[in-house]
Amino acid sequence: MKVLVIDDNPDDRRLMRYNFEHHDCVVIEAGDGQEGLETALLCRPDIIVSDALMPRMDGFQLLRELKKRKETQNIPFIFYSATYTGDREIELAASLGAEAFFVKPKEPDVFWDELSTIVEKCRAGNGQGVKAEIFEEDREYLSRYSQIVATKLEEKIRELEVAKARIEESEAFVRKILETVDEGFIVVDRGYRILSANKAFCSSARLAEEQVVGQLCYKLSHHSDRPCYETGEACCVKQAFETGIPQSASHRHISETGEQYHVEIKAYPLMDAAGYIVSAIETITDVTEKKKLEEQLRHAQKLEALGTLAGGIAHDFNNIISVIVGYGGIMEMRLPKDDPNAAYLREILAASERATRLTESLLIFSRKQIAEMKPVSINELVNGMKKMVFRIIGEDIETSINLSPEQLTVMGDYGQLEQVLMNFATNARDAMPAGGLLTIETHLQEMDDEFIHRNGFGKPGKYALISVSDSGTGMDEQTRERIFEPFFTTKSQGKGTGLGLSIVYGIINQHGGYVHCGSERNRGTVFEVYLPLAGGEIFGKEAVIQEAVKGGSETILVADDDENIRKLTRELLEQKGYSVIEARDGAEAADKFHDNKDRIDFVLLDVIMPRKSGKEVFEEIRAMRPDMKVLFMSGYTADVIEGRKITEEKLPLLHKPVKARELLNKIREMLDKET
Numbered sequence: 001m002k003v004l005v006i007d008d009n010p011d012d013r014r015l016m017r018y019n020f021e022h023h024d025c026v027v028i029e030a031g032d033g034q035e036g037l038e039t040a041l042l043c044r045p046d047i048i049v050s051d052a053l054m055p056r057m058d059g060f061q062l063l064r065e066l067k068k069r070k071e072t073q074n075i076p077f078i079f080y081s082a083t084y085t086g087d088r089e090i091e092l093a094a095s096l097g098a099e100a101f102f103v104k105p106k107e108p109d110v111f112w113d114e115l116s117t118i119v120e121k122c123r124a125g126n127g128q129g130v131k132a133e134i135f136e137e138d139r140e141y142l143s144r145y146s147q148i149v150a151t152k153l154e155e156k157i158r159e160l161e162v163a164k165a166r167i168e169e170s171e172a173f174v175r176k177i178l179e180t181v182d183e184g185f186i187v188v189d190r191g192y193r194i195l196s197a198n199k200a201f202c203s204s205a206r207l208a209e210e211q212v213v214g215q216l217c218y219k220l221s222h223h224s225d226r227p228c229y230e231t232g233e234a235c236c237v238k239q240a241f242e243t244g245i246p247q248s249a250s251h252r253h254i255s256e257t258g259e260q261y262h263v264e265i266k267a268y269p270l271m272d273a274a275g276y277i278v279s280a281i282e283t284i285t286d287v288t289e290k291k292k293l294e295e296q297l298r299h300a301q302k303l304e305a306l307g308t309l310a311g312g313i314a315h316d317f318n319n320i321i322s323v324i325v326g327y328g329g330i331m332e333m334r335l336p337k338d339d340p341n342a343a344y345l346r347e348i349l350a351a352s353e354r355a356t357r358l359t360e361s362l363l364i365f366s367r368k369q370i371a372e373m374k375p376v377s378i379n380e381l382v383n384g385m386k387k388m389v390f391r392i393i394g395e396d397i398e399t400s401i402n403l404s405p406e407q408l409t410v411m412g413d414y415g416q417l418e419q420v421l422m423n424f425a426t427n428a429r430d431a432m433p434a435g436g437l438l439t440i441e442t443h444l445q446e447m448d449d450e451f452i453h454r455n456g457f458g459k460p461g462k463y464a465l466i467s468v469s470d471s472g473t474g475m476d477e478q479t480r481e482r483i484f485e486p487f488f489t490t491k492s493q494g495k496g497t498g499l500g501l502s503i504v505y506g507i508i509n510q511h512g513g514y515v516h517c518g519s520e521r522n523r524g525t526v527f528e529v530y531l532p533l534a535g536g537e538i539f540g541k542e543a544v545i546q547e548a549v550k551g552g553s554e555t556i557l558v559a560d561d562d563e564n565i566r567k568l569t570r571e572l573l574e575q576k577g578y579s580v581i582e583a584r585d586g587a588e589a590a591d592k593f594h595d596n597k598d599r600i601d602f603v604l605l606d607v608i609m610p611r612k613s614g615k616e617v618f619e620e621i622r623a624m625r626p627d628m629k630v631l632f633m634s635g636y637t638a639d640v641i642e643g644r645k646i647t648e649e650k651l652p653l654l655h656k657p658v659k660a661r662e663l664l665n666k667i668r669e670m671l672d673k674e675t
């Protein structure tokens, strides 16, 4: 059997072809009514299956034309259409002489069965035949026909609108994905021209999308007219084009201002339907920050290791010197004044004295020195050092001091911080042999995530910033990388010990701060020291609000000789619902407890206080109320000995600086525990 299939959709035609060929038919295809008519006249099929709505000539017109012609009017005609608009359509089809009107899609087997039945019927002479009468009623036909076509078109438009909305939705979805990913990414064609770019890329390039699309990618990333692969860089886009598989590479890009930055690039080849690589997706991740962080970490680890080493040696060395100085001292007392060996002994003792100072410096660097932490006003510190600094730097160097209007209080060791400023001043003097300018400034600096990312160091919080800059020789990068190492010096023997900055590093580290150096050859040097503000991070309000910590309604006795800490602790506890009784020293704590012993549920004791130590107050409280819950807070390194007594007895102890959350949790935990 010969079947003529007429449909403008090639997929639909192919499906029908498979089905009919499977039943041993010969299938001829036509893409629209016009072509269908010509084919039918030429090939005389046994049956025609036609779509209704088609370009050039639709199914109804085709059917009319077929029925007009003797050669084709007896060929059975079946409509197979997806846009079905109702009975009116079927009626018109039948009135024009169609054998049936099938609605797409139809099961292949069912389709075939019904088709065969129709062919049988027509062969037996029971088909629709020619509906000659309708040909005369052209006007009637046209009006019915146009109504159907109009309805069909409306239907089609609706379908298209739905399809368009779906495409738009999916496009928006894809776009959203690309915009949400914060990795910059572009699509480039084989000429390295940018076809498309996402938001992350544009913002990292600081350009609008219109300025990016259409540009050559190497022009944007290298500001060069030559592709990067011609200048010896590994270009993974080129490799992706050549190999057809994804590629990645580390790359150096150059910003508009000429700065270099490090990026990691991946390129994925994109193929067209025929399998040709037409473009590539390129993702670009700026890893400059990551590299900086890695660098800082490596640096800190190196200094840490050096600190451990230096500290270990200094510790043992100290013991050895103690022996020398000890016996040397005894000998000095025993030797008669006029003994010729006395002069030698004095030399030995003087050398031991120098060795002691050296080990002290090393101990500071390795943070094994005991620091006395007290509130220090940074502006006062700098003011107090003015005279000393002038004396160190001499007359050829001009000084300028700018202090921040804010009161910057840090917990620190006054003497050690003075040492820091002195070491900076000494180095600045050495760097400006022919005179110059030394500037000391203080600022309030808030470290946020952005700051930390930009600089590669820090912890969120408020800091006092002291910056000391000079207009001296400056340093190259290799020198700058090593300046904090103990014994690193570029100065001639006898001039430099190489310990100044390692001491600075040790001191600032012990203070929980950061020191940073910026310098270039012949362009001067700036040292920046960041010290955490007292109360800023320790009992910062943000930290309290951040996480829900349980409070309570109990009464707590807080004893601490530091007014700031007492005030902050009170504020913190009251915020969480507790009642607070304050005591300024050990004796007052004992008295207040005595007066309120039935009301107090909990006691918070500083380890070292005037008049009575925390431990003594504790003994007295125990005598009055053996079940009382007491928590110790120990200060800094100086509290070591008192603190040890407390840890030996396994009494609960928190080390300062105590974080707000830690303190509240500990108090709650102890209050809730059964005794």
Ligand code: ADP
Pocket (backbone or CB within 6 Å): 423, 427, 428, 431, 470, 472, 473, 474, 475, 479, 483, 484, 488, 489, 490, 491, 495, 496, 497, 498, 499, 500, 501, 502, 524, 525
């Ligand atoms: P020293 O001063 O004994 O050499 P430091 O630890 O104080 O040891 O400094 C180490 C090195 O850092 C110096 O030898 C010098 O090369 C470099 N340096 C320190 N401060 C400055 C500065 N302000 N300008 C230029 N170079 C400096």
Ligand code: MG
Pocket (backbone or CB within 6 Å): 423, 426, 427, 496, 498, 499, 500, 501
């Ligand atoms: Mg020095």
